[in-house]
Amino acid sequence: MAEASSTSSGGVVDDPLSLKQLSLSTSPANIVNHGSQITNDGLREPGGSEGVSGDSPSHRNRLRRFTDVLGTKKIDLRQLRRLAFHGIPDKDGMRATAWKLLLGYLPPDRGEWESVLRQKRAAYQQFREELIIDPKKQEGCTGGDHPLSQSIDSKWNAFFKDAEMMEQIDRDVMRTHPGLHFFSGDDGAAVTHREEMKRVLFIFAKLNPGLRYVQGMNELLAPLYFHFRCDCDRDAALHAEADAFFCFMDIISEFRDNFCQQLDNSEVGIRAMLSRLSSLLNQVDPELWYHLTHKNKVNPQFYAFRWITLLLTQEFSFPDAVRLWDTLFSDPGGRTDCLLRTCVAMLVNVRGELLQGDFSANLKLLQRYPPVDAHAILHIAEQLADSNSIS
Template identity: 85%
Template sequence: MTRQSPFADKVQRVYREQQPQIMAETSSSRGLMEDPLSLRQVSLLVSPANDDHGSQVANDSIREPGAPEGASGDSPSHRSRERRFAEVLGTKTVDRRQLRRLAFHGIPDRDGMRATAWKLLLGYLPPDRGEREAVLQQKRAAYQQFKEELIIDPKKQDGCKQEDHPLSQSTDSRWNAFFKDAEMMEQIDRDVMRTHPGLHFFSGDDGAAVTHREEMKRILFIFAKLNPGLRYVQGMNELLAPLYYHFRCDCDKDAASHAEPDAFFCFMDIISEFRDNFCQQLDNSEVGIRAMLSRLSSLLNHVDPELWYHLTHKNKVNPQFYAFRWITLLLTQEFSFPDAVRLWDTMFSDPAGRTDCLLRICVAMLVNIRGELLHGDFSANLKLLQRYPPVDAHAILRIAEQLAASNSIS
């Protein structure tokens, strides 16, 4: 007989009082598997339709990402937050602790504030304004060198050996390397082409959208070349998309023109923390994705033992069937684009770190639908968790904040 913890009782009271009305479930699928396949087949299968939120992305983009429907950007509290952000970001030396406190509750989506704040929170921009120009010049020059050295075009290479030709199988053949790179680029191209199909920025046929896709492909390709032990893994495009989008849409035209190198280095920073989740060789290690899933299960058991027992022992719904994608893709497939961005604001600024914040949010997602899960069987719960119902990100963050206050991460 399991017993629900006092904290779970408290969270449920908050949940019942604040739960937003869940929108009707749409008919499109997100790669639902009634008969679970292997860990990676289940979790990283992203259909060309991408997600259930695709149809609302264009509409969500007209409001602040993550803001409740009907929220006014002209309210006194909203203007006050914008002023505080402008003051912090405008100082000669940015106080990162103060920036984290502000960003934890969401970054205003105007005047390039999110682009600048993310670059600071991810350690790409130095807090001291006087150091930024030199750092940016160095980083952007390094990225340009990566492009020149790693993107091979054998037809333009000087000093090629005379015997090097398109059919050469030699290990030092530029042509051979070019064709191997082309195979990887084809995989990257397929994923980039289906990135957020409901958002014209990524999927349009005009010149701007084509440029955006080409720059994203270069970023992912260069990352793969610099990390031969990991290379490109399906789904990395989803982690790049929010970074590149906000950097490219920066109102600072000079900064926007360098979105490609800036997004590359910020993407590298994110992957450096979560790269073990992408490495199949580490799946069963103490640092791989299974270890992360074990931590998630332990946290759920601590917070809500009744729900944990129901899912783990009665239903036997292993977290790998649904939470692999949640964790590996940082929730970009479970929420609309604007709401995922809002979650990232908190994740990047959480003093406990991105990993702990991500796990709390995942547990909050489970607690948010505990009533449905407790009444569901294996098939119903697997379907519900693999196709998480649309919900306001703030409802999830409120529960996650309760978890943080309770010091529940172990």
């Protein structure tokens, strides 16, 4: 995919781009307060699972249930999914542990965690050593191998190609959640966070030459890395880079076809996903579907490309997107179906405005989705799951 132009601080693209570039590069989501709590580095967390106050008996009961489930020798994943579907408390590293279990990084048997983590983290360290090339620090880079060499075997040639990709990754990581000090600060901690994220994305690209790095992947890594790095378990936090890498790989493995430009017009690419979204909307709300599709001709690719590709991270504030991911990772119907239902729920949530709007007004509304409590969207999506199935 071609590199997108730079954006202003408000996330508005300066130059005209192709649809795919525009969808991945623009960033309308702002950090808007929906009555949520303040946590690490001023980052809000959604106001408790299911909107329950952190001091309420209901919330304390959920904490106990999560503690019980996560504290057993062998985790009951079915029970964990049922709990996580309605939100994971942001306490004692529960979300970090639950996500690792839900994404298959940790096995259900707690007794296996130590060996699994040791093997995975050692494998990641090996990736770092083998894939991050610096000819100046490697033996054998003398004589025939020099910075101007065009040989396919030249370490210098590979180094310069890698540097181009790293430059693109660096630009995107620098733009990741500029309003959050964790990602954008100038202190040593924030710099370390950005460097670790860049390594994760670079190593992923090197291991996946058919896909490589695609603009916007940084937004999918950010929630994982943030929660793993803020884990109250100090040892786990120190290994956030490796742990986030493997969980990021799991997410991309399911949604990678959406990033692959060669599959855009195939039965598994992004256009197929957009078609499924349109079909589901037709099932749920034929009137709204007809108004958007035929009367206004607002094609889903004009707004939902970014919704689907970046898993709604740009349509909601960071903590609300995290809350959506709790449900996304634990939905018994699977992540793809859950994502599509959530997108339809977003359309249904603003159906009144959409039915009254013309092409221009509706496109603006959907490309700059208005602030809304994530729980309200998830409630609509859950109702859709009870009454409809995605074909």
